[in-house]
Amino acid sequence: MTAEVTGATGKTSSGRAWKFSSDISSDQLISARHVFEFDPRMLRHHLLAEVRPEFAQQAQPGDVIVAGRNFAHGSNHSHPFLAMKALGVGLLVRSLSRGPFRLAIFMGVPVLMVTTEVLDAIDDGHQLDIDFSRGAIHNVTTGQQMQVEPLSPFLQDIVNAGGGLEFVKTTLVN
Amino acid sequence: MGATMTQKILARTSGRSAVEHGEIIWASPDLVTAPEVSFSAYIKRIREIGVTKLAHPERVAVIIDHEVPVHSIAGAERNKLTRKLALELSVGHFFDGAGITHPLMVEQGLIAPGMFAAGADSHAPGLGAVGALSVPFGFEVSMVLATGQIWMKVPETIRVRLNGACAPGVGARDIVLATMQQLDDEATSYRVIEYQGEGLSTLSVPERMTICGLCVDAGAKSGIAAVDQRCIDYLREHGVSNPQPQASVNSDDDADYAMTIDIDLSTLTPRVSIPPSPTHVREAQAMSDIVIQHAYIGSCVSGSIEDIRAAAAILRGHKVHADVNLLVIPATQQVFQQALQEGLLTELTAAGANISPSTCGPCFGGIAQLTAGERRISTSTRNDPGRMGSNEAEIFLASAMTVAASAITGHITDPRAFAKGGVQ
Numbered sequence: 001m002t003a004e005v006t007g008a009t010g011k012t013s014s015g016r017a018w019k020f021s022s023d024i025s026s027d028q029l030i031s032a033r034h035v036f037e038f039d040p041r042m043l044r045h046h047l048l049a050e051v052r053p054e055f056a057q058q059a060q061p062g063d064v065i066v067a068g069r070n071f072a073h074g075s076n077h078s079h080p081f082l083a084m085k086a087l088g089v090g091l092l093v094r095s096l097s098r099g100p101f102r103l104a105i106f107m108g109v110p111v112l113m114v115t116t117e118v119l120d121a122i123d124d125g126h127q128l129d130i131d132f133s134r135g136a137i138h139n140v141t142t143g144q145q146m147q148v149e150p151l152s153p154f155l156q157d158i159v160n161a162g163g164g165l166e167f168v169k170t171t172l173v174n
Numbered sequence: 175m176g177a178t179m180t181q182k183i184l185a186r187t188s189g190r191s192a193v194e195h196g197e198i199i200w201a202s203p204d205l206v207t208a209p210e211v212s213f214s215a216y217i218k219r220i221r222e223i224g225v226t227k228l229a230h231p232e233r234v235a236v237i238i239d240h241e242v243p244v245h246s247i248a249g250a251e252r253n254k255l256t257r258k259l260a261l262e263l264s265v266g267h268f269f270d271g272a273g274i275t276h277p278l279m280v281e282q283g284l285i286a287p288g289m290f291a292a293g294a295d296s297h298a299p300g301l302g303a304v305g306a307l308s309v310p311f312g313f314e315v316s317m318v319l320a321t322g323q324i325w326m327k328v329p330e331t332i333r334v335r336l337n338g339a340c341a342p343g344v345g346a347r348d349i350v351l352a353t354m355q356q357l358d359d360e361a362t363s364y365r366v367i368e369y370q371g372e373g374l375s376t377l378s379v380p381e382r383m384t385i386c387g388l389c390v391d392a393g394a395k396s397g398i399a400a401v402d403q404r405c406i407d408y409l410r411e412h413g414v415s416n417p418q419p420q421a422s423v424n425s426d427d428d429a430d431y432a433m434t435i436d437i438d439l440s441t442l443t444p445r446v447s448i449p450p451s452p453t454h455v456r457e458a459q460a461m462s463d464i465v466i467q468h469a470y471i472g473s474c475v476s477g478s479i480e481d482i483r484a485a486a487a488i489l490r491g492h493k494v495h496a497d498v499n500l501l502v503i504p505a506t507q508q509v510f511q512q513a514l515q516e517g518l519l520t521e522l523t524a525a526g527a528n529i530s531p532s533t534c535g536p537c538f539g540g541i542a543q544l545t546a547g548e549r550r551i552s553t554s555t556r557n558d559p560g561r562m563g564s565n566e567a568e569i570f571l572a573s574a575m576t577v578a579a580s581a582i583t584g585h586i587t588d589p590r591a592f593a594k595g596g597v598q
Contacts, residue, residue: 027558078313
């Protein structure tokens with residue numbers, strides 16, 4: 001069973017791990033040839049399509065992309081994160097460069113930065129229960145419980161609001 | 175403790191006297207740039223949450239640059255909508271086919287020392303050439319359009335001190351590739367790269383756009399160049415009548431840097447980024463076994479009059495190799511006109527080059543696509559697999575001089591053998 005729940009205390013998820021290597025570039029996440037497409041319902045079909053075609057077909061809400069360092073480096077494209085939001089998947093990464101990190105938060109994609117030890121303890125296909133607000137990761141497949149630093153409260157507020165525009169909606173003068 | 179250029183800019187735009195590294199602030203950009211790629215998508219999204227007008231339309235520049243001339247029905251519809259929205263929302267600056275966003279902003283005098291710019295496009299940091307902080311925000315630009323504000327974690331700065339001058343055949347691209355060789359993604363992440371030193375004054379403002387614009391490909395948040403007299407002179411010639419004095423914009427002597435690296439420009443050699451990343455840097459002279467079929471000179475970071483002059487100088491007295499297709503795209507219409515007046519486009523076409531109207535086109539695979547097994551050497555920004563078409567095509571990135579020399583020989587070529595008289 002997979003699910004994504006946003007409660008008063010923040011995002012939790014339950015789903016499958018999709019594991020990728022380090023240095024997956026933004027252009028590998030979604031090819032630059034789709035740069036003019038901004039409809040999340042279309043973009044979700046292109047996410048990682050050229051790296052792992054079955055991902056976009058099979059990913060369910062609550063699943064997480066687990067990747068090494070320097071995730072989404074290169075182009076500062078919003079498209080992969082629009083697609084992740086549409087698919088309802090979260091992110092566990094060793095490191096994420098600044099542009100894509102911001103875009104993940106802005107789109108309301110739940111993110112945790114994890115250590116190499118945590119990465120090594122998760123294999124592709126493992127079932128994970130994650131409490132993003134607490135940084136708690138339970139590998140249901142192996143039974144292992146892991147703890148990482150959660151996002152700062154400010155960033156969690158943006159993610160929990162559903163993204164940057166929802167977060168600022170209340171302050172708009174219009 | 176003094177402040178870096180970046181701290182000074184973010185303090186001013188957040189209404190503070192000083193800001194600390196790592197703190198989160200809300201800043202108010204002085205300029206917002208959005209190309210036709212995404213502008214209408216941003217407006218659609220902010221209208222969904224009830225926003226009907228832009229917070230500061232006079233600060234917004236909308237630019238049709240990625241698909242010029244338009245070559246799809248979808249593009250024609252997008253441009254029509256973009257023109258309509260720009261008019262409806264009273265954006266301050268609208269450019270339709272006048273050139274690529276970043277060089278256009280600099281050339282038009284819309285960016286000046288000490289300003290903070292928010293860009294939709296990845297290579298917005300090019301505006302750092304004139305001592306401004308220009309940060310790419312992608313879809314977050316929609317928030318700036320709606321509210322006039324953006325949150326920022328105040329970034330640390332990496333200081334790159336340039337000394338000496340480049341030898342003939344070596345240029346700005348080689349400086350930024352040398353920087354990438356010394357800084358990995360963990361060093362650059364969430365930091366600004368600031369260039370300073372006497373060597374910076376050997377570079378023109380467009381050459382500074384090359385070294386600042388490509389900082390994003392080194393993994394940095396942005397790139398910025400210290401302001402000197404050469405920069406001030408350039409700005410005055412381009413309509414910025416009263417630029418801020420250097421001392422108030424430049425970093426204080428006792429500013430706090432995350433790290434400092436020194437580069438002696440006189441020791442640099444021509445370099446090439448090999449697939450699959452701009453940060454995979456090799457010596458051009460070690461790459462001569464790489465045969466190429468395509469060569470491209472252009473893009474927001476290398477389509478300046480200096481790049482075109484440098485390419486023409488290399489090609490003078492030579493022809494493009496029979497098996498190579500050389501495409502040259504001046505970055506803006508002004509550069510195009512200047513190159514016409516100087517006779518450079520006549521020379522380049524006589525040597526066998528094709529010239530296209532100013533556009534981002536080939537850089538992201540919008541035109542002049544590659545098929546499997548083909549290779550291009552290019553002055554553009556990125557060489558990810560599939561960036562210019564087929565995933566099985568290979569892209570090598572280098573200076574206009576290295577691209578021109580390679581177009582002559584048909585394989586990657588160190589341009590020093592062809593260079594006659596240096597970077598200028």
